[in-house]
Amino acid sequence: MVTYLDAAAAPLRNTGQIRLYDEAAFEGMRKASQLTARCLDALVDMVKPGLPTNEIDRFVFEFGMDHGGLPATLNYRGFKKSTCTSINHVVCHGFPDDKPLREGDIVNIDVTFIVDGWHGDSSRMYPVGQIKRAAERLLEVTHESLMRGIAAVKPGARTGAIGHAIQSYAEAERCSVVRDFCGHGVGQIFHDSPNILHYGSPNEGVELRKGMIFTIEPMINLGRPHVKVLSDGWTAVTRDRSLSAQYEHSVGVTDNGCEIFTTSPAGLFAPGISV
Numbered sequence: 001m002v003t004y005l006d007a008a009a010a011p012l013r014n015t016g017q018i019r020l021y022d023e024a025a026f027e028g029m030r031k032a033s034q035l036t037a038r039c040l041d042a043l044v045d046m047v048k049p050g051l052p053t054n055e056i057d058r059f060v061f062e063f064g065m066d067h068g069g070l071p072a073t074l075n076y077r078g079f080k081k082s083t084c085t086s087i088n089h090v091v092c093h094g095f096p097d098d099k100p101l102r103e104g105d106i107v108n109i110d111v112t113f114i115v116d117g118w119h120g121d122s123s124r125m126y127p128v129g130q131i132k133r134a135a136e137r138l139l140e141v142t143h144e145s146l147m148r149g150i151a152a153v154k155p156g157a158r159t160g161a162i163g164h165a166i167q168s169y170a171e172a173e174r175c176s177v178v179r180d181f182c183g184h185g186v187g188q189i190f191h192d193s194p195n196i197l198h199y200g201s202p203n204e205g206v207e208l209r210k211g212m213i214f215t216i217e218p219m220i221n222l223g224r225p226h227v228k229v230l231s232d233g234w235t236a237v238t239r240d241r242s243l244s245a246q247y248e249h250s251v252g253v254t255d256n257g258c259e260i261f262t263t264s265p266a267g268l269f270a271p272g273i274s275v
Contacts, residue, residue: 002194002206007187014185014192020211021187025118026252026259029187029213032069032120033250033261036113039063040124041266047126049103053085057096060111069113072121072190079234084110084123091178091219091227091236091244103129106139108246112190119190121215122262123248127272134222135243136273141173142220142245143270149198149216150251153208153258159196160204166218167199178219178244180227180236185214186250208253213261217248 007019021029039060046059061082064071071082079093086094086108087101094108101107110123125139145166152165167177183196194206198218223242230237238244247270251258263269 004209007211012188014189016193018193018206018209018212019185019187020209021213021252022211025187025213028116028118029120029250029252029261032113032115032118033122034120034265035064035067035069035115036111036120036122037262037264038067039111039113040109040122041264041268043109043126044268044271047101047107047109047128049129050100052098052100053087053094053096053107054098056085056109057081057083064113069115072112072114072119073110076190084108086110086244086246088243089238089241091221091238092181092246093234093236095232095235101128104131104135106131106135106243106245110246110248117188119186119188120262121186121190121248121250123217123246124269124271125245125247131272138175138220138222138243138245139270139273140275141170141175142218143247143273143275145170145198145218145220146216146247146249149218150249150258150260153251153253154256155208155210155253157208158203158205159194159208160200161202162216163197163200163205164202170218170220176221176223176225178221178225178227181219183215183217183248185212187213210253210255212253213250215248215250217246219244219246
């Protein structure tokens with residue numbers, strides 16, 4: 001039995017209940033999410049061959065500190081970095097390090113800033129120099145998968161409609177959808193209910209209601225969908241070493257659709273591909 005409740009009356013922990021937020025909460029999400037989006041915009045000109053991903057991490061930390069945002073991943077469940085950088089066959093949760101990016105790489109940069117208690121969560125793909133057409137196509141398919149998932153959000157629909165929109169498109173494009181990770185409720189809690197699967201049927205899952213806030217963040221592989229987590233307990237990679245890509249927005253359900261909180265103010269959400 002799914003329970004919905006007024007977010008203002010809910011405890012600050014994931015109880016499995018689904019929070020319904022008011023306009024003041026939406027405004028809090030806009031502020032946090034736009035700081036995240038501005039940071040991701042600023043990284044577009046930085047991401048070049050030779051750049052160590054630790055430099056990306058340092059930039060994200062300093063950008064947050066300079067603008068009143070705390071990186072949510074820093075020391076989250078033992079994660080020691082301010083961002084995740086996932087390169088090529090890394091699906092998600094990659095650790096920044098001193099290894100430089102190389103020409104032709106693709107890298108997902110995942111940033112969440114906490115501003116006044118609200119979590120603005122978003123990630124984007126960045127091409128490193130000139131990338132191969134297969135990689136460019138994967139970015140295009142993944143971005144389109146996200147936008148089709150977002151287009152399925154409206155009151156009365158079910159979360160399965162989001163997953164169905166993503167899965168049906170990605171698989172028709174001969175790509176696969178990672179099933180081991182999903183989107184999630186977000187707001188004053190980093191990871192909250194409900195889970196947002198990126199596959200499924202339109203009549204499955206939780207009913208969407210006005211005031212729900214969550215992420216949609218499909219991970220799409222050029223090869224098979226299977227992943228494994230490395231011994232560090234975080235880094236997830238494709239088992240067949242195929243390329244993987246991910247785009248993520250934080251959204252809130254409105255009267256007749258949804259609001260995307262993490263839109264790029266500079267129009268740079270998908271750099272390097274035509275959208």
